[in-house]
Amino acid sequence: MTYTLLNIVFLAVVALVGVAAVLARRSPNWRAVGLASILMLALTAIFDNVIIGTGLVAYDDSLISGIRIGVAPIEDFAYTVAALVLLPAVWELLPKRHARAGGATASPATDARAATVDGSGSGQNKDS
Numbered sequence: 596m597t598y599t600l601l602n603i604v605f606l607a608v609v610a611l612v613g614v615a616a617v618l619a620r621r622s623p624n625w626r627a628v629g630l631a632s633i634l635m636l637a638l639t640a641i642f643d644n645v646i647i648g649t650g651l652v653a654y655d656d657s658l659i660s661g662i663r664i665g666v667a668p669i670e671d672f673a674y675t676v677a678a679l680v681l682l683p684a685v686w687e688l689l690p691k692r693h694a695r696a697g698g699a700t701a702s703p704a705t706d707a708r709a710a711t712v713d714g715s716g717s718g719q720n721k722d723s
Contacts, residue, residue, distance in 0.1 A: 615688060
């Protein structure tokens, strides 16, 4: 299996999660993702070139496309791209936790239970 084929399979799964976040109308702030992408792809280019150039990592030339950024094959950047899409999309798809007074967080279910103890939303028990 070539690195390109492996990347296509992996990136297809990532794309499905990203599309799910967009369809759920909970897509991440893509501007922030774009800015993070510039930084992360630059760091990937630097560090991949260092580790490949020093011989710590090597690629079989028959398994890569031949397109390189420096000495790093383009396929090596797919993992960074996947993380830049997958992590914010999964974050947006996770249930939201709302901040409470005092900085603690609670789930919406916890807030609903507190609001229904006495019906007033104060969370106080009627007996107290």
